[in-house]
Amino acid sequence: MYTNLFNIVLLSFFLSLGSGKLYAQDIIKKNTAIPASKQTDSTKKTVSTAQNPLLTTKKENDTIKKDTVLAKKPFLDGKVKYKAEKYAKIDQKKKLITLYDNAELYYQDIELKSGIIVMDYEKNEVYAGRIKDSTGKYTQFPNFKQGANVIEPDSIRFNFKTKKALIWNSRSEQGEFRIKAAVTKKENDSVYFLKGARFTTSKDIDNPEYYFQTNKVKFIPGKKVVTGLTNMVIANVPTPIALPFAFFPMSKETSISGLILPSYNDSNQRGFSLQNLGYYFALSDNYDLTVLGDYYTNGSYGMRFESSYAKRYNFRGNVNVRFENLITSERGYPDYLKQNIYNIQWSHSKDSKSSPNSSFSASVNLGSSKYFKQSINQVNIGSNLNNTLSSSVSYSKTFNSVPQVRMSLTATHSQNTQTEEINMTLPTLQLSVDRIYPFVGKDGLKKGFFKNINLQYNLNGRNSIVTTDSLFFKPQMFRDAKIGFQHSIPLSTNFKIFKYFSASTAVNYEEIWYTKTIEKSYDTDQSKVVDKIVNGFDAFRTYSFSSSVGxxxxxxxxxxxxxxxxxxxxxxxxxxxYGYTPSFEKYYDTYSSDASGRMDKQYSRFENGIFGAPGLNxxxxxxxxxxxxxxxxxxxxxxxxxxxxxxxxxxxxxxxxxxxxxxxxxxxxxxxxxxxxxxxxxxxxxxxxxxxxxxxxxxxxxxxxxxxxxxxxxxxxxxxxxxxxxxxxxxxxSSGKEDKNKEKNTQSQRNGGREDDLFGTNKDLGDTRKSQFNDEDSDVVDKISEFFNSKLPWDMTFAYSLTYGNNNRENKIIGNSIMISANADITPKWKAGVSTGYDFVQNGVTFTQLRFERDLLSWRMDFNWSPFGNNANWGFFIGIKSGVLSDIKWDKRSVINR
Incomplete structure (x- = not known):
């Protein structure tokens, strides 16, 4: 014990001595202090002569020589954080850090989680892999994240310095793609090479319903995938669909330009066709352009230009221009017919926050009256029952003056597709000055007969055009335009009578301006009364009185x-x-209504004007x-x-x-x-x-x-x-509540129809990914169990209309029809719908459409059939939902014109 104690004390002494400062030579202690004037500022940089021998100033050489041993550079460029649930072991001899069970490691932009992580800090490498649980099953697969890229392999080996990695059985997501590869070699942050890879849009990468199998892949995250020989596999069965090489864009942008593959169609009258062949142009983040075309073997063709645009917090809208050249029968036959039809649609809305004092909106739907009835494209089927096309483009502005002034400019259009008559205003100007209360006192109270007296000024200017399809936008259309301005100054007040009665009274002054008037006379050559148009300014003035009590x-x-x-x-x-308007006989003239000149009739030269003529009586x-x-x-x-x-x-x-x-x-x-x-x-x-x-x-x-x-x-x-x-x-x-997630029939509304599906759904053939299913992200097992434990999900829309007429003792029902639309979930992945109706007056079935859709997880299949009517048709579609692979589809449609 004594010997051991002596050794311990001796060892402690040497350890204490070793912890002090050691120098290579003695430092001579200076006896005299350096004067303050000769002391140098320690904050200023000094230059040593050893570093710069050209300096001639003699200084005492420092006898301490610089240490020639270089400091060892740290093995990593940043701080490493790590933790593990079971243990974290450091082996100084092998330069290894081992983390086991729920291990985590963080370094720069790298996050690594795994069952086991082994880090070699001498080689700057890290290895991560799975571990087995008590049953022998592999758990805690590695999760490697660098920046926005996430990889979930079986195991990974990564070098911090070179950024290279070897990855076994990696699983990763890039946009809509899910990629799995047997071996992945990471060259750098932007290039990966894959061997034995499969990629799919299926949510289950380990058991997908389809995938593309390839042996060689060059993968650049966020940009593209380039492969060698690629084969499509469906339900683990290889198909004959193969490509010697493939290129898949993987841009992070919401949309990219690309070709739109067509659908195959046939018609009894126009032969076989390709519909909706075109190209999508992603021009910028604010607007795009889709060009689509149809071609039939009898020579008929159609073109469509669709563009959507938007500027955040400012405005948004879309424009559709559609044109079709239709040929019926063959040249030389008596029923041969060639005609052009078109349709223009434009919708625009402005964000009120961008300019609170002004607004601009547009809803345009104009074109040939027969467009929806004769169109050969199936996107328009169901809109052939629309009898009216209407449009409105308006701009309004409020001037914050005293009193406030409001102004609006509106262009409107209404077109009857049966008579082909078109009514337009190009434009209508409306201007109003806010009410003025001349008898209100300083207290601002508007109470009583006199204090409530107010006046206002309104201006209504209109350029009205009535024309037909054949004269639309031709010179004759503008020559027949009627222009008028209506000025009105209403003076009104309201008050109480006997406490319980509200009364109002008003006097209205109006002045009407016209640019055209008429002059009636009897033409002996034509033996009839003719109207002569007189161009030039003319006006009349009227006034009226009204009152009411309630x-x-x-x-x-x-x-x-x-x-x-x-x-x-x-x-x-x-x-x-009560309303009173006096006679304004002074604005009336007479004309002879026969050749004798003895039968005179009264007329007003203003009677064909937009705002009418003053009253005679x-x-x-x-x-x-x-x-x-x-x-x-x-x-x-x-x-x-x-x-x-x-x-x-x-x-x-x-x-x-x-x-x-x-x-x-x-x-x-x-x-x-x-x-x-x-x-x-x-x-x-x-x-x-x-x-x-x-x-x-x-x-x-x-x-x-x-x-x-x-x-x-x-x-x-x-x-x-x-x-x-x-x-x-x-x-x-079935739920008893309105389904707010149910998509409205938007295209039908643009065409002038209903927002519901009583007249069927208008299929958007430009976007075949749209589905009746709105719960794709829910778990399939939960959906199935919930489905069979509840009532059959369904919804129904019902409309009934009855009209009775007896104006001339006809005493009959002139309209009696019923329309029904129903949709139901047959199974969690099957949906069916029907739209139909019956006309009890015509004794016939109205427009009928049958709809079926199957959710195939990554795929979608639907079938639409309209069995009755002049445009009976059917369509079948099956394809991949993902927008990246939306061109992988089979789209067959047939129109049977009767």
């Missing part, structure tokens, strides 16, 4: 608190109005209006709620008529027909019911003309129902 009456019928229906509330809003009308609403309080079915539930019985029940005080009983009758209209919502607001009727108190003669004799005095009832109508719309689903 009130609100509330009535409640109580049935008792123990009743299911506790009370019914009835609200009536009656009102009486005094006009005095008394109007009667009555609106009603009915609602009830009922016991809530939810027993936890103590308050009764309010339900609406009738949203509105309106009655209106008028009495003409100046009626002569011959040319004009005093009482106007009574118009009744109403509406309500039933079944928790899922069913909308609207109805209306016109009741005439006067009888008619044998020719159907109204006579000055009440219908009841002519042996009839008090009122004669001349027309009535009723519409019912009902939407329901």
């Amino acid at each position: 009130t609100t009456i509330y009535g409640t019928f109580n049935f008792g608190q123990d009743k299911r229906i506790k009370s019914i509330r009835h609200v009536m809003r009656p009102s009486v109005s 005094n006009s005095q009308n008394i109007g009667f209006d009555l609106s009603n609403t009915f609602e009830a309080k009922v016991t809530d079915r939810d027993s936890t709620k103590t308050e009764p539930k309010k339900i609406m019985l009738l949203n509105n029940l309106n009655l209106s008529t008028s009495y003409n005080l100046n009626a002569d009983g011959v040319t004009t009758l005093a009482l106007a027909p009574v118009r009744v209209s109403g509406g309500t919502q039933l079944f928790e607001n899922k069913m909308n019911v609207n109805f209306g009727a016109t009741l005439d108190p006067y009888a008619i003669d044998n020719s159907g003309k109204r006579i000055n004799k009440f219908n009841i005095d002519n042996g009839g009832s008090l009122f004669r129902m001349t027309s009535s109508n009723m519409t019912i719309n009902y939407s329901l689903s």
Whole structure:
């Protein structure tokens, strides 16, 4: 013990001595201090003569020589962080760090997680691999992340200095692709070489429903994949589909330019065809362009140009221009026909935040009246029932002056596809100055007759054009335009009468300007009255007076608190109005209506103007209006709620008529027909019911003309129902709630149709990835178990329309039709839908469409069939959902024109 203790003390002494500072030579202690004036600033850099021998200043040489042993450079350029759940072992002799069980290592932009990680800090290499659990199964696969690239292999070997790596059975995601390779060699951060690789868009990379197999791949993340011989494998069965080499772009951009492969079609009248062959141009982040074309073997062809544009927080829109050259039969046959049809669609919306005081919007749908009826492209099938095309382009601006001024410019278009008549305004100018209250005091209160007196100025300028398809945008169309300006200054006020009645009165002054008037005369050569157009400015001025009084009456019928229906509330809003317009006979002239010149008739030179002509006779009308609403309080079915539930019985029940005080009983009758209209919502607001009727108190003669004799005095009832109508719309689903995720029929809306699928769905052939399924990301097993444990998912839309006509004693139903659209999930991966209807007047089935779709995980299959009508057709599609591989598809469609 003594010897050991002596050795321990001796060893401690030497260790203590070794921990002090050692020098190569003695330092001579200076006895005298250096004067302050000769001391150098330690913060200033000094130059040693040993470093620069050219300096001639003599200085005492430093006897301490520089150490010739270079400091060893650190083996890594950054700090390494690591941890492990079971153990972290450092072997100084082998220069190894071993991490086991849930091991993690972080270095610069590299993150590595694995079951086991071995780091050789002498060779600057790291190895990561799996480990086995208690059952012998491999777990904790490596997860290697560098920047945005993530690789999940079986094992990996990586060099920190060269950035090179060897990876076994790697799994990675690049955009929509999932890639698995037997061996991967990483040359640097941007180039990988793969051997024995498969790539797919399937979510299960280890058991995909399809993949592309290749042995040699050069992979540049975020840019491209270049392969050697590539073979397509479906359900682990190799197919004959193979390419000697393949190139797949993998741009990080949302869209890239590329070819759009066509679909194959056939038609009885136009032969075989290729539809929707084209090219997509990703011109910039703000706009793109799609060019598509169709060609039929009989010579018919079509072209479409589609562009979408957007600027964030500013505006967005799209433009579609479609043209088709149609050939029917063959040249030389009597039924040979060649015609051109076109359609232009433009929608634009402006973000209100970009300019709060102004707005611009556009919704344009114009073209040939027969476009949707005769189009050979299936994207338009279902829109051939549209009878109207309409457009509107508007710009408005508010000037923050005192008083405030609002201005708007609007161009409108309405086109009847049956008559081919087109009504346009190019443009309509509307300008209004905010109300001015000249008698309001300093307190700002507008109370009473005088303080509520206000005036306003309105300007309405319009350039109106009525034309047809054949004259559209031709010189004759503009020569027939009518231009007019309407200036109005209304002076009005409102006040209370007897506390419960609200009254208003107004005087309106109008001035109308025209650029064209007419002059009527009898032409002896043509033996008829002709209208001569007189170009030049002309105007007339009118004024009128109106007043109204109304009130609100509330009535409640109580049935008792123990009743299911506790009370019914009835609200009536009656009102009486009076309007007077004097005669403006000074604006009327006479003309001879026959060759004798003795039969004169009166006319106004302004009568063909946009805003009409001034009245020839005094006009005095008394109007009667009555609106009603009915609602009830009922016991809530939810027993936890103590308050009764309010339900609406009738949203509105309106009655209106008028009495003409100046009626002569011959040319004009005093009482106007009574118009009744109403509406309500039933079944928790899922069913909308609207109805209306016109009741005439006067009888008619044998020719159907109204006579000055009440219908009841002519042996009839008090009122004669001349027309009535009723519409019912009902939407329901198995969940009892509206499916907000259900995609609206957008293309149908652009074509002028409905947003629902009562007239079928308009297939967007330019984007075949669109599906009826909106829950693709949910787990399949959970979906199947949920499906079989619940009701069959479905939704239905129902519409019914009934119209009755009896204007000339015809007494018949002139319209009676029903339309139904239903969609259902047959299985979690099968959807079916139908749109159909029946016309009970024509005794025929309306437009019918059957839809089937199968979700094949990475693939999609659908079948559409319209069995009836002039454009009976069917279409079959199967293809990959991914946009990168959307051209891998089979698209077959057939149109049978009858």
